[in-house]
Amino acid sequence: MDILPAIDLKDGRAVRLTKGLMHSAKIYSNEPWVLAKSFEDMGSKWLHLVDLNGAFAGEPKNLEQIEKIRRHCNLSLELGGGIRDEATIKRYIDLGIDRIILGSIALKDPDFVKAMTKKYRIVVGIDAIDGFVAVEGWAEKSTMRATDLAREFADAGVEAIICTDVGKDGTLSGVNVDFTLQIAQASGVDTIASGGVKDLSDIIALQETNKVSGAIIGKAFYEGTIDLREAFKVTSK
Structure with a gap:
């Protein structure tokens, strides 16, 4: 299972x-x-990047920092946030981004x-509020269930699905293992858990399912509730 540290x-x-609220x-x-x-x-292999301003604006807004990150590290980079057309995808690929996360447009x-x-x-980002897909930088809740959207991409050739329980994101309240499994089972695609990861017990719980391919770690690292080096050791076994 991959651990993907996050930079928003x-x-x-x-x-x-916290819960996707910009303020x-x-x-x-x-x-x-x-x-x-x-x-x-x-020891990370991946970095999960989100252009938060871009998620709301629908166009790249943090290009200078994204370029700096690409220049200064050899990590594989995945990037999302307001990517809604092929021109933007190409622009990021030309910058050296390894894979692109498509969310609202999915x-x-x-x-x-x-x-x-x-x-x-391409990675599909499925963010959910109460089980329904959230869009436009999580500012709106759609009428489609997250599992139904996951099913839509079962045989579409996407590299992975990142699923986020918005209600848990940034709360350090523990990852929603059941929701992650529902997305994995609905899609049959490599599924990466996001939102609420608190400590090593969350990583162990996800790994023990044998159905989750990765976990994104953000606030748990920044607030010191998880040791990334230990997480890398656990998931490399």
């Missing part, structure tokens, strides 16, 4: 939100690229996502 970018800084942003670093390098030094235009999987490494 807002106004060029690394921040964490809840807590700043953890003014130099996100330094954080990225530290994750690499700890609900609005699944055929577009399926077409992009034939050209690029």
